[in-house]
Amino acid sequence: MLLEFEEQEGLIRDRSLLDPNHVVEEDRIVGRDRQLQEVTKMLRVALGDNRPPNLFLYGPSGTGKSLITKAVCKNISQICSSRDIRFGTVEVNCQDLDTLGIAVYELGRRAADEACVDIEVPKHGVATKEKWDELYRIVNENFDSVVFVLDELDMLVGRRDKQDPAFSRLLYQLSRAGANDEMTAHISVVAISNDTKMMELVGSRALSSFTPEDVHFDDYDANQLQSILRRRQDAFHEDVLDDGVISLAAAFAAQTHGDARKAIDLIRVAGELAEREGDSRVRERHVRAAQDKVEKNRVLEVVRGISTQKKLCLYATAAVATETDDETARSTTGYRVYQFLTDSIDADQYHQETYVNKMKEMTTYSLVDFERRSHGPSSGMFLEFQFGERPRTILETLREDSRLEMVAAEEVQSVVRAQVRNEA
Known part of the structure; x- marks a missing residue:
């Protein structure tokens, strides 16, 4: 079977060019x-x-x-x-x-x-x-x-x-x-x-x-990411990439902090998915599937080793972010959803200060970032959390934990929407 697969012509010609850590020639360094x-x-x-x-x-x-x-x-x-x-x-x-x-x-x-x-x-x-x-x-x-x-x-x-x-x-x-x-x-x-x-x-x-x-070093923009990928497209055999593949991979990577590693990973995973399907070309749908896979793999790698309490804090905050227009979550709202989750699974419930500290620790994993906000002298201060990955991907990954799976997703969503309305 190994020899049969070896004889099949793949889509990727030089895999080293699709390794973000591979040291490339100077003319491949863009922007x-x-x-x-x-x-x-x-x-x-x-x-x-x-x-x-x-x-x-x-x-x-x-x-x-x-x-x-x-x-x-x-x-x-x-x-x-x-x-x-x-x-x-x-x-x-x-x-x-x-x-x-x-x-x-x-x-x-x-x-x-x-x-x-x-x-x-x-x-x-x-x-x-x-x-x-x-x-x-x-x-x-x-x-x-x-x-x-x-x-x-x-x-x-x-x-x-x-x-x-x-x-x-x-x-x-x-x-x-x-x-x-x-x-x-x-x-x-x-x-x-x-x-x-x-x-x-x-x-x-x-x-x-x-x-x-x-x-x-500042973020790459979408055009620079496109240039980086175009200088590595010879990693694939000639004329196997559909026209929109590079621009779509660059656009996805530009949405999350302009990360060139992510752009290169996306196009590599898209190529591997196309090869496994036996497709003759790498298509935009392969890039979209790769986006889901790369995000989920990264989040899974991070959350697999964190404590149940951190998972509860992260889940509550991501659930709030999925229901806001700009995918951010206030610490005050996130904490109330955290209280609901801990009550639902009969887990220890920490004070709001501890919840905030555990969310701050998440910044070391590059999953979240935060800013201190206030809506006037009478409203008090709160932290506003922004996510490095799509909050929905974080929720899907965290629900693989059996304790969080005990709480119905629809029930969490209903609580979150009520809290977001109160916040407004």
Whole structure:
């Protein structure tokens, strides 16, 4: 059966071009000329065996921050190799790193991989200082210049009992290592974050030694997303994409923060769906089906691991958003629906402040965002929640939880509509 499928001609010719993390050639990078020039200009000093400045790249997810950094570092590495300069790029995504010690070990392991050597300390059971020493040893013995790329750095919070978050302490150590002669190689740190205010949380000592150059990335618009997809359409065999496929995928992605990763994912999933159906072309209906699948998969990945209380808060708030014209939900209304849900399934019911705090925590998953609002001195303050995905998709996904499925969707809708009318 595998061999039979292998012999069938698919629609996708080069799947690597449909991987958002694949480092593409410079002419495929669209709508980021200014950022590409700035990053190149600042990191290029490594070509003369000098230390590049530290950088802070910030802006929404999927706007080219990691892509441009990787592309520039890849080109620098190739030129340095021809000049007998030992240049390395050590990249880690901080999203899944719990503590500073784990982050330092991961940097050491990635540096060892880049140098094709072994790391000589274990991941657990040794002091963080030993991991720092091993990182310094690997870098000093194998490189003349290293760029540390710390993606989603704001997610590295670490232990709550520490005065500064773990990402602040990591930046301090890395930026001080060269000044203290602990690293003889030239090192530069590229901090990448979706949080525009991350640097406000960096401790004063770390900020003083890190002192980065800032590069801002804004959302892609629909036209830029179309250009990105058109420069990757050779991932498919010639003339298999219907005319409206690229513009529709770009329009969907533009609706949710102009995320290029989402646009590329959409067109990839659409192609895979068409292949599985045995269709000879990728059509607009495949893009629409891909939109539903990509959204649901992402939401499912997030909500699968959250607590029942967070699910109740999220469900109540999304239910309100489905009944408002602009798909937003006031915290006051969401809390009343949350009370109804907890009563319905006989769950613990928290105070409104706790509900609000749990919804605020959802911002770390990029599911929701919020703004503080007021309708005049007599109405009081409330938070207004906006969703990164369609609220209806969030509801459908959450209803896969057996406890939430116990409450009839029509009953929730009736309560929500009554509360929204009261709110008006």
